[in-house]
Amino acid sequence: MRALIVTEFVSLDGVYEEHSPWRAPYDPDDGPFKREELFVSSALLLGRTTFDEFAAYWPTATGSFAECMNALPKYVATTRPGPLAWNATALGPDVVSEVQALKAQPGGPLLVYGSGTLARTLLRHGLVDELRLMVFPLVLGRGKRLFDTLEHLPLTLLGTRELGSGVLLLTYGPARP
Template sequence: MRKLIVSSLVTADGIHGDPHLWAGEYSDEEAATAWLDALIKSDAFLMGKNTYELFAQMWGDPQGPYLQRMYDMPKYVYSSTLTKADWNNTTIVSGDPVAAVRELKTQGDGDLMVYGYGRLGQSLLENGLVDELHVVVNPVVLGTGTPLFRQGKRVNLRLESVSQRGNGVATLVYVPAA
C-alpha cells in the first residue's frame, strides 16, 4: 500500500496560511533538494481547490527540475465546486475525498504527497489515512494569520524524526501512534 505524506510549512508561532508570503527566504538549495527528492519518490500529488488554484497560477510554467516534476506528475484536486482543471495532468475528484484517497492508496507504488494542512489534510489525518505528517517549522514569528491546526478529532502521533537545515528550519516527522 502506498504511503500518504502530508507536509506543511509553518511559522514558529504556528501559522501556516499564505506561506508564499513568508517562507521564500527559507526556501534554499538544501530545501529544494529535499523537496525534489520527496517528489521523485511520489507518483501523485493531492490537493484541495485553494492549493490547486495557487499552485497552478504560480507553477503553471515549470522552470527547473522541481517545478518540472510537479508539472509532470499526476495531480488530484478534491473539490465539490471546481469544474475545470487546466494545469497539466490534473484530475478533479468531486466525491468523498476520504473514500477516493483510500482507494488511491491501494494503487501504484510511489508515495502520495499533500502540501499544506487545510481541510483535506486534516480530514485524511482524522480518518487514519496519513502515514507521515511533516511539520516544517520556519524560524519566523508572524503574530497573525491562519493557524496550522483547527478544531477537529484527536489523533495521537509519535515523533519519528527531527532534522534541521543550516538556515534554522526544522522538520518534525510524525507518524500515527500505534
Template sequence: MRKLIESTFVSLDGIIDDTRPSTASRAEPHHWGHPYWDEDHGNYATNLVHSADAFLLGRVTYEGFAEAWSTRSGPEADMFNTMPKYVASRTLTETTWNATLIQGDVAEEVARLKEQPGKNILKWGTGELDRTLIDHGLIDEFHFWYFPVIVGAGKHLFENTGLDTTHLQLADINRFDSGIAVHVYTPK
C-alpha cells in the first residue's frame, strides 16, 4: 500500500500561510522561508518528491503551485509539472496542470488511490482537507519543516480545521545547517 505523506512549512510561532491582505506579504512561506532554503533543504525536498509518484492537493495549494510551477522548466519543474495531481475542492469545477479533480467522497477516493500500486502520494500544505484525511486515518506521515523564524501574524497550523485531539508519534528529526528542523510524525 502506498503511503500518504504530508509536508508543511511552519514558523516557530506556528504560522503556515496567510491569505489576508493585511499580513499576506510577510506570512507566506516563500517570503519568510526563502532565506533558509539551502542545499540541505533542496536535497530533502527532492528526495521527498522522488519518493512519490502523485500529489494530493487542496484547492489553495493547487492554485498556488500551478501558478508557481506551470511556467517553469528544468528537471525539477518537469517532474512537478508531469507528476499526476489529485485535487480536493468544493468550489473548483475543472483543473489543468496535469490534475484530476476528486469527485465524490474524498476519503473513499484517497483510500482508493493509496491501494493502487506505486510510490508514495505527497500532500503539500495543511488546511481544511486535513480534517477529512486525519479523521479517516489516511495520513501516514507528517513532515513539519520548522523554520527558525517568528512571523508574528498569519494562519496557524491546523487553524480552522475543526480537528479533535489527535496524538502523533515522533518518528524522526532532520536538522539542517540553516536552522530548519524537519520533524516527522506518524499516527499513534
C-alpha cells in the first residue's frame, strides 16, 4: 500500500493561500527537503488550481528536479471537463474512492503539493499518512486557512526540522489509539 503525503506552506495562523508574495521575504533552505520528498515519490496528486499553476511552469523548466517533476505521473482532482496535458489523469467525481484505489496500488508514496481544498478532503477522510507543514514565521490575518473546515483531527507529531529563516517543517501522522 502506498503512503499518501501532503506537504503545505502555511503561515503561523494557518493560511495556505493568500495572493500576495508572502513567502518572498523568506529564503528557507528547503531545497534538499523538497528534493528528497519529490525523488522518493511515485506520483503527484494535485488539485486543479495547483496543477494548472505547475503545468504552466514545470514543462519548460530544466534540471534534475524539473526532469523528475515532469516525468512523474500526475492525478488531478478536477470538475472541469476536457483533457489534461503534462502526463496527467483526471480523477473521477468520487475523489475519495479514486485516492483509496491509488493508495492500494504498489509503489512509492503519492505526494500532494499544496492543493489545500484537496488536502482538506483527504484529511477529513483519513487518507493522509503524513502531513508536512512548512510553517513560515508570520501572521497574515486573512486568506484561506488549511484547517477552516476540519473538525476534530487528532494528529501525532512525527518530527521537526528547521529549514532556515525561521521556517519550521512539522511532520504529523494520524493519531494512534
